[in-house]
Amino acid sequence: MYSVEVVFPVTLLSPVGKKNFISSTPCGVWMYLLDVALLTVDSCRSTFSATTLKLSGLKYLMPWSKKSLCNSTRHFATLYNVSRRCSILRSNQAAAFNLLSTKRRVFKSQYLSLASADR
CATH class of the missing domain: 1.20.5 (Single alpha-helices involved in coiled-coils or other helix-helix interfaces)
Known part of the structure; x- marks a missing residue:
């Protein structure tokens, strides 16, 4: 009658990143980089012009x-x-x-x- 569909997130289906002991950044961190970048851009949309002006001043340094x-x-x-x-x-x-x-x-x-x- 009723079928239960379970949706697993992509992160659970993919293997957990193994820590790379040579560098200070674990390999699993790169999986979340796109999500974090999108959230950061969405949260900073209202201050886009101020951020652009601040970053454009750095090229002279x-x-x-x-x-x-x-x-x-x-x-x-x-x-x-x-x-x-x-x-x-x-x-x-x-x-x-x-x-x-x-x-x-x-x-x-x-x-x-x-x-x-x-x-």
Whole structure:
């Protein structure tokens, strides 16, 4: 009539981790790492931005020798973007100067034509 289904957790079906006496971490600890990580992420979801800001400040404390290729690539990209923005700024300033000088010439010619018409 009634059947009793017993659901065993995965940890009971798998063999218990044997302690590794060479290192300080037993082998069975790694079974729970994913569960602990998920619980930690779920509990810290509301403070995600604060945690991110705190961790992003740590990269400036690391030595330059660590991931130097990545750092040099990032610095090259930053230098490229800054030089491109400076180039755009220079061309905008040149265009504004040319527009201003053109308006001055037009205004000067209109002023001279009005002054000669009054005579």
